[in-house]
Amino acid sequence: MDNYIKDRKVDSNEWMPFTGLEDGDSLPTGDIYVPLEEWLNARETLLTRNGRLGVALRNTDDPAIIKDDLERLDLVVLEFPKMADGRAFTQARLLRERYGFKGEIRATGDVLYDQLFYMQRCGMNGFELRDDQNASNSLKAFDEMTVTYQPASDEELPLWRRNK
Amino acid sequence: MYQYSEQDHQLLLERVSQFRGQVARRLKGELSEEEFKHQRLRNGLYLQLHAYMLRVAIPYGLLSSEQMRTLAHIARKYDKGYGHFSTRQNIQYNWPKLEDVPDILDDLAKVEMHAIQTSGNCIRNTTSDPLAGVARDEIEDPRPYCELIRQWSTFHPEFNFLPRKFKIAVSGATQDRAAVAVHDIGLRLVKSKTSEEIGFEVYVGGGLGRTPMLGKVIRAFLPKQDMLTYLEAILRVYNMLGRRDNIYKARIKILVHETGEEKFRELVEAEWEKIKAGGLYLKEEDFNWVKGFFNDPEYDILPDQDADFENLMLSNADFARWVDKNIELHKQSGYRIVYLSLKTAHQPPGDVTADQMDAIADLADKYSLGHIRTTHRQNLVLSDVQLKDLPALWGELKALDLATPNYNHVTDIISCPGLDYCALATARSIPISQAITARFDDYDFINDLGDVSINISGCINACGHHHVANIGILGVNKKGTEVYQLTLGGSAREDAAIGKIIGPAFEADEIVDAVSEVLSVYLENREDPEETFLTAYRRLGPALFKERLYG
Incomplete structure (x- = not known):
């Protein structure tokens, strides 16, 4: 089991992380995602492949760095090195709302039941849950709360104006 | 007063049921204590010295009588018959049992109350002027703005895991009764200098704790329509750039300090430019809607004498x-x-x-x-x-013993719970405040001293706000003994200032005498009874006080 949720369904993870790109001949096939530095160093080579491509950001990276590349990417991977580190919430909203990214925004690291609600509101739709989490039990976390006050990636207006 | 909509009620019910689930998962071992901690803290539940402590939010310090009765019921049924009103206008219960907490939250929800975001690294309950709506020096009622901030900040998905806790205060009057300068963000309602337009003076990066700092004015006038977009921009800059490597350097005051006021302002303004026209831009209809909850009651037309x-x-x-x-x-x-x-x-x-x-x-x-x-x-x-x-x-x-004539006078002491309750405290504070009260509990003396503030904290986290008292007392543990540092010259009002330590600390049985000496120096040296302690201290400087205390 991949312990992976995509668009609110337990799914299998087709993507492979890929690092240590040394020469173009050894590029793997299939869907891969690479660290931002690899992408910046070898963008053209990576684009010669047939498989889908993703980029993994550190949570200190400004997503603006890849804003012009987003049309060529199918996945952006964000990290939660620990649960309390919430920088990727901002990154996700910027990717979705400011730069209009349509592909998958995936949460990795300390991805736990109680954050899923907030993560989806910020535009994340792929979740690599931490090993000890149970993906099918976690699906209900998305609907524990149904009332949202403020605009985010899932709502353009605050609650007080939606009611009008 | 704000009236909950069906959706506000729905949200509280969902929140209580979510918390029940979290407690159940914790008890089954599906949630580690560390992970549960993050969840319970977002519901105001701390683990203290002897028991859990539950902090209940009182949005901008406003309660109905029905809510007060529920607070009494909770104190009686789930606690030891009392509650503690805090410096953040909230109420804390010191003895609830973990298994009772979901039931307490149910009881609170029935009267539109909760413990949401009263702790944890998120946006806390917004505080305000306790005289909002009735003060003579009011420019505009701050409560409608506080309510908009309450809604915007409640379960804000982007800002629920900030580097550190985040406190916002709003004041709408000439006199600052909300201590805006010592909050992460302080908003003061002001009139534009060039028009009749209402807006905010925006302070960022104030706070007490280990590194007390006054907020910096990063915008002298922000039109009221831009309040939430601007707050969102500040929080976004903080969420991305605030330090997470050291808990003692994680508050926004350190970010502002290390980045530099000018550069920080540029970052906020650049972010704001990109979101200022978004969904959080406030329209006239929004103000009309929210102000409708805070209309004046129907006052009787009465003469001002009786x-x-x-x-x-x-x-x-x-x-x-x-x-x-x-x-x-x-x-x-x-x-x-x-x-x-x-x-x-x-x-x-x-x-x-x-x-x-x-x-x-x-x-x-x-x-x-x-x-x-x-x-x-x-x-x-x-x-x-x-x-x-x-x-x-x-x-x-x-x-009821609620009529002691001492408001803003020497025995009107702010004190944190201190070592009698708190797991962080290094010294007792309640017994010191009681000893000071016992010593000066004489109306003529209190009256003669006039306007003066004494605040006591039981550790350097400064929950007793000792830095911004005219006379601040900080209890610390020095080689196994509780000793008390004396800080003079602070203020939490519109002339906000951080007090300075006057000299070496005093032992518990010396500190009341030391305070007494400080007051004597003031009484002997003031120009006239109209000159307050703070004004006199600012004129005299610390030397006289130091000499009296240490020879």
Whole structure:
């Protein structure tokens, strides 16, 4: 089991992380995602492949760095090195709302039941849950709360104006 | 007062049921203590020295009598018969059992109350002026803005895991009764210099704790329509750039300090440019809607004098003292604002028993349109009392031990719970405040001293706000002994200042004498009785005080 949720369904993870790109001949096939530095160093080579491509950001990276590349990417991977580190919430909203990214925004690291609600509101739709989490039990976390006050990636207006 | 919509109610019900689930998962071991900690903290539940402590939010310090009765019920049923009003206008219960907490939250939800975001690294309960809507020096009522901030910040998905806790205060009057300069963000309602337009002066990066700092004005005038977009921009910059490597350097004040005020302002303004036209831009219809909840009550048209009141003032010195100290003028003729002093010799500062709470609720219904406010100096306010009712109200408050005539005077002490309750404390603070109260509990002396503040913290986290007291006391543990540092010259008002340590610390049995000496230096050196302690201290400087204390 991949312990992976995509668009609110337990799914299998087709993507492979890929690092240590040394020469173009050894590029793997299939869907891969690479660290931002690899992408910046070898963008053209990576684009010669047939498989889908993703980029993994550190949570200190400004997503603006890849804003012009987003049309060529199918996945952006964000990290939660620990649960309390919430920088990727901002990154996700910027990717979705400011730069209009349509592909998958995936949460990795300390991805736990109680954050899923907030993560989806910020535009994340792929979740690599931490090993000890149970993906099918976690699906209900998305609907524990149904009332949202403020605009985010899932709502353009605050609650007080939606009611009008 | 804001009235919950169906959706507000729905959200509270969902929240309680979510918390029940979290407690159940914790008890089954599916949630580690560390991970549960993050969840329970976002519901105001701390683990303290002897028990859990539950902090209940009182949005911008406003309570209905019905809510006060529920607070009394909780104190009686789930705690030891009392609650503690804090410097953030909230109430804390010191003895709840973990398994009872979901039931407590259910009881709170029935009266539109909760413990959401009263702790944890998220946006906390917004605090404000306890005299909002009734003060004579008000530019505009801050409560509608506080309510918009409450809604915007509740379960904000982007800002629920910030580097550190985040506190916002809003003041709408000329005098600052909300201590805006010592909050992560302070908003002061102001009129534009060039038009009649209302907006905000925006302070960022104030705070107490280990590194006390006053907020910097990063915008002198922000149109009110831009309030939430601007807050969102500040929080976004902080969420991305605030330090997460060191818990003691994680507050926004450190980011502002290390980035530099100018550069920080540029970052915020650049972010704001990109979101200022978004969904959080406030329209006239939004203000009209939210202001509708805070319309003036239908005040009676009354003269600003009353014969019975005048007579009692002349015939009863105790009544006259109480009126002189604990009554404030009201914007409406024939009405007065009444401070209920929670500072007596018989209870720790801010503590109220369940019976007192019920009685206060009854008094609010009888004399003050059913509303009660909490203050950041840990007192309560009845905001709409008719002048003619003051004699009767005074009689009832006296019987409840809530009429000590000491508001903003020397025995109106702010104190954190200290080592008697708190897991972080390094020294006791309640016994010190009680010893000071016992020493100076004489009306003539208190009256002669005039306006002066004493605040006590039991550790460097400074929950007792000692840095911004005229006379601040900080308890620390020095080689196994509790000793007390004295800080002079602070202020939490519109002339905000961080006090300075005057010299080496005093032992517990010396600190009251030291405070007494400080007060004597003031009394001996003031120009006249009109010169307050703070004004005199600022004129005299620390030398005289130092000399008296240390020779």
